[in-house]
Amino acid sequence: MAGTNLLALIDDIATLLDDIALMSKVAAKKTGAVLGDDLALNAQQVTGVSADRELPVVWAVAKGSFINKLILVPLALLISAFAPWLITPLLMIGGLYLCFEGFEKVLHSLTHKKEHSDQLNLPEGTDLVAYEKNKIKGAIRTDFILSAEIVVIALGTVQSAAFISQVLVVSLIAFVMTAGVYALVAGIVKLDDLGLYLRKKFPDGLLNTLGMGLVTFAPKLMKTLSVVGTFAMFLVGGGIIAHALPHWEAPLSSLPPALETIVSGLIPMLINLGIGLLAGAFVYLFLEYVAGPALSKIRS
Structure with missing residues (x-):
């Protein structure tokens, strides 16, 4: 009896692991689009940091990301278990923040064309430790x-799976x-650095x-x-906001199949x-000309 129960338990665990693997594969495919934006955004964050840092x-x-x-x-x-209605508003706030941050970057690049954000051209006397900490934050x-x-x-x-499956799949994808x-x-x-190493190690050849x-x-x-990362802010933030708006589909049935595929993705x-x-500009203008002056008046 004990042996039978043990085998049944092992079979249940194997089935659970198989289900988790399948669900994780599906989840990985759906989150893959965000992965590209995540990569571009994070790669640009080290721009301006010295090579050894x-x-x-x-x-x-x-x-910080693991935390x-x-x-x-x-x-x-x-939230999903007790207040699922909160997920969309919270994501909307996050999407608006991304759009605002992206708009700030674009505005800064347009108004400071002659300035460079790389470390070698930082203003004299810049606290490099503080600069690095701000980059990380x-x-x-x-x-x-x-x-x-x-x-x-x-x-x-x-969403429809057992709670333990939800925990394992989401945790696995996050990690x-x-x-x-x-x-x-x-x-x-x-x-x-790899390129410099190859040049020094092999004076000639392929x-x-x-x-x-x-x-x-x-x-x-x-x-x-860096450019892609800024666009990614608008794409991800705008995508989050767009999901909460009424959906509209363009009539593409009259297009050739190949062109329809391209246009439907574009x-x-x-x-x-x-x-x-638009969202980034709205938030920036609101904070700059409405919320900012209002807070100044309250403080004074």
Whole structure:
């Protein structure tokens, strides 16, 4: 009898693990779109940090991201169980923050074209320790919003599953996504160092050429990721807001199948981008010309 019960228990555990693996695969596919935005946003956060501090900064942000997940996973599970109506408003607030942050970055780049944010061109007397800490704090704040979306998307795929399955799947996705993103970020920011190593180690030949290519390519990649990261803020933030708005679908049936596939993917992206830009501008103007002056009057 004991042996039969043990076998039944093992069979139940195997079935549960199989279900979790299947649900995790589905959740990973649905959160994959956010992963690209997360990668671009986090890779750009180390822009301006000296080469010897890049990995420590990435590690500090990664630790902050894990802490974000430790807060968000239990919180999302509790809200989903007891107050599911709260998830959308909270995500909306996070989406508005991302749009506002993106709009600030665009505005700053347009009004400070001659200034550079990289460390070598920082104003004289800049506190580099404080500068680095601010970079880390900003990255962790941004990560919090993206982490919230990842957790909620993962939770949405297992909403009808047993509570233990929800806990395991969402926790697994949160851990794997965080580890994967920051491992990739660490690799991206050290591409130039790898290139320099190859050039020194191999004075000539294919590996030397590869090293030269990496040294040339790495700065361009970081600049590209900086731009992509800013657009990602609008796309993710606008996408969060768009999900709460009435949906409209363009009539695409008259288009050729290949073109229909491209357009059907492009239109939602452009809509999210537009919503993100408008939302960011609205929040910025509200804080700058309404909330800011009101707070100043109260304080005075």
